[in-house]
Amino acid sequence: MSSSVVREVQFPKQPALQLIYDTAPIGLAYLSPDCRYLQINQRLTEICGISVEGHLGHTVRDCVPGLASAVEGIVRSIMETGDPVTGIEVYGQRPGYNDERCWITYWHPQRGPNGNIVGVNVAAEEITERKRSEREIRGARDAAEAALQRLKEAQDSLVEAEKLAALGRLVAGVAHEINSPVGTSLTVTSALERKTTKFAAEVARGGLKRSSLNEFVAVVQTASSHLADNLARAAELIEAFKQVAVDQGYLERRSFDPGELTRQVAASLQQELRRNGLALNVECQPDLVMNSYPGPFAQVVTNLIKNAMVHAFPHGRSGSINIEIRACGRDDIEIAVSDDGCGMSADLRRQAFNPFFTTRRSQGCIGLGLHIVHNIVVNRLGGRIKLESESVEGTRIRIIVPRIAPEPADPQRATRKRSAV
Structure with missing residues (x-):
């Protein structure tokens, strides 16, 4: 056919x-x-x-x-x-x-x-053109993914570099702060040692006079006082540095009322607040319960109040500090600490949580208060923190923490990433 x-x-x-x-x-x-x-x-x-x-x-x-x-x-x-x-x-x-x-x-x-x-x-x-376009898209996607991976690797490298830089600043800050009281103690000890050697020689010769004894006693008393003050200062700094690390094992968790605990902290600071002409107001939603770490929680409240006392009201200026605690959804609690003080510039806000950053170093401040707060809120309480402030308009620090704190991370594991609200 x-x-x-x-x-x-x-x-x-x-x-x-x-x-x-x-x-x-x-x-x-x-x-x-x-x-x-x-x-x-x-x-x-x-x-x-x-x-x-x-x-x-x-x-x-x-x-x-x-x-x-x-x-x-x-x-x-x-x-x-x-x-x-x-x-x-x-x-x-x-x-x-x-x-x-x-x-x-x-x-x-x-x-x-x-x-x-x-x-x-x-x-x-x-569908030749469509297939060609698909290949080009796949190629562009692969190139974008590769670029993104390189960007992530670069970001990780920058994060690690920043961690090392922060560690360097921390070590430098520790050395600077500890050096003063320890150095003074060494100087006093050396002077006391020389005085003791001279006094012992005079006793050995048998020609000890009452005036020499009185002078030696006075030197010992003065030296002891200086040593006690400087060593106490060094111990205080070391304790503060320990808090920077938020030691994972030194406190236990339990259920507590955050409002009641905050009122207890406020009561312990009332005398100091009155001495500085400041009023502290605490407002707390009733029947709030947290299963968390009361010690670190109290430390956060204490540091925020003291930070406001020192930095928000310079030159004896009077004012007020307000603390509000309320539920934030079903699973979280919000703590807001605000003041009507001098506020912060944009530059100060950027550095507020950095270790050893302070505008009052000449007055004995070492710049760890807010850094410790940030460390505790993020690493111990599992929360987030945000600072809001404008010059001459006061400062507000807003903290959101879970009612049930996360279990502490394994110290052998990599530290968790910090976050902000």
């Missing part, structure tokens, strides 16, 4: 249908069960560079040998199962071209009057 006869038998001439078939923007073909082309439109012939007449009656293996095995497998599957096969991507090269093309194909059985499969309809849409 000639190809023209086969075509005529399978596709009776219907001008409208033939026009649609021939002018469709996608490739269309009709294959016999043994994979011969019974119908094909001009669009699909562009795949192999053979005319419509060159396809009709010929097998797929004759026309597109590179795709024959795949096509025969699909047709065989449809003949056996009766199910269409859709979304199959086909790759190949057009004759005379070196570029690879891609088509997405759809295969549907053609059934005769008695329901048996008499052929397979094929539709092929070229």
Whole structure:
């Protein structure tokens, strides 16, 4: 049977249908069960560079040998199962071209009057440009992900560098603060040692006078007083440095009322507040309960009050400090400490939580109060902290902590990242 006869038998001439078939923007073909082309439109012939007449009656293996095995497998599957096969991507090269093309194909059985499969309809849409765009997008995505990974690595390096820099500042601050009382103690001890040696020699000669004894006693008393004061100062600094690390094992957790604990802290500071002409107001929502660490919590409140006393009201200025404690959702509690003092500039706000940053070093401040607060809130209580302040408008420190504190991190593990509200 000639190809023209086969075509005529399978596709009776219907001008409208033939026009649609021939002018469709996608490739269309009709294959016999043994994979011969019974119908094909001009669009699909562009795949192999053979005319419509060159396809009709010929097998797929004759026309597109590179795709024959795949096509025969699909047709065989449809003949056996009766199910269409859709979304199959086909790759190949057009004759005379070196570029690879891609088509997405759809295969549907053609059934005769008695329901048996008499052929397979094929539709092929070229998606070469789409696939090229997808590759370019994937390449751009991979490049972006690689750049992001490099950025994260650089960020991690910067974080580690900042940690080392902060450690360096901490060590320098410790050395600077401890050096003064310890150095003074060494000087006093050396002077006392020389005086003791001279006094012992005078006693050995047997010529000790009352005036010499009185002088020696006075020197010993003065030296002892200086040593006690400076060593007490050194002990106080060392204790403060221990708090900077928020030692994970020195306090126990329990249930407590944050409002009641805050009132206890406020009561212990009332005398000092009155002496400085300051009023302290505590407002707490009733029936709040925390399962957390009362010691660190009290330390936070104490440090915030003392920080306001020292820095917010300079030159004996009077004012007030307000503490508000209330529920923040179901799981958190908010503590807000505000004052109507002198406030902070933008530069001071940026550095407020840094270790050893203070504007009152000449008055004995070492700049650890707010740093200790930040450390306790984030690392011990598992919370967040935010400072809001403007010059001459006072300062407000807002802390949000969970009602149930997280378990302390394993000291052998990496420290958790700090965060702010």
